[in-house]
Amino acid sequence: MIPPDVRRLVGTQIHAAFGVVRRQDFQRWAAAVHDRNPLYFDAACARAAGYRDVVMPPLFLKEVTRGVINLDDLGPDGIPAGIGQGHVEIPLCPRRMAGGEAMTFYAPCYDGDSVSAVRVLAGVEQKRGRRSGDFVLVTTRTSYTSGAGVLLAQAVLTSIRLQAAAARDDL
Numbered sequence: 664m665i666p667p668d669v670r671r672l673v674g675t676q677i678h679a680a681f682g683v684v685r686r687q688d689f690q691r692w693a694a695a696v697h698d699r700n701p702l703y704f705d706a707a708c709a710r711a712a713g714y715r716d717v718v719m720p721p722l723f724l725k726e727v728t729r730g731v732i733n734l735d736d737l738g739p740d741g742i743p744a745g746i747g748q749g750h751v752e753i754p755l756c757p758r759r760m761a762g763g764e765a766m767t768f769y770a771p772c773y774d775g776d777s778v779s780a781v782r783v784l785a786g787v788e789q790k791r792g793r794r795s796g797d798f799v800l801v802t803t804r805t806s807y808t809s810g811a812g813v814l815l816a817q818a819v820l821t822s823i824r825l826q827a828a829a830a831r832d833d834l
Contacts, residue, residue: 678782680728686774690732728780756824777810799824804820
């Protein structure tokens with residue numbers, strides 16, 4: 664189920680992106696998700712807590728490097744199609760599901776900081792489910808680094824790739 668060209672990608676970089684932290688963007692995001700933590704809005708409060716200025720909400724980090732995706736480049740599931748966006752295609756398993764994500768944060772981000780994100784294909788593994796049949800687990804590791812070379816965060820994402828319903832024997 665796992666194509667040889669995908670197996671050869673394990674351990675290699677499959678995507679890189681760059682962005683700049685913008686205070687107005689992260690404050691709008693924080694307000695939109697109802698996170699009114701004063702560390703994100705009040706410079707005096709942030710300084711009193713030991714920061715040099717208001718800090719970016721950690722979960723906004725992925726948005727800094729996400730960029731803009733054209734609607735035509737989205738698959739039917741809303742996920743950008745193709746390896747160019749760091750998504751590995753498994754032709755025999757076109758259906759995708761989130762399998763879990765773990766993020767570890769190391770340093771804060773501030774307005775004007777540059778951020779690079781480098782995604783590596785950490786692993787692909789074929790499995791068999793009791794009722795779902797064969798499926799593939801795809802694991803990626805993304806490292807977020809500041810322009811000064813400081814590791815800001817790492818994310819490990821696992822996605823589950825399932826066969827098309829029509830191709831499965833149990834349906």
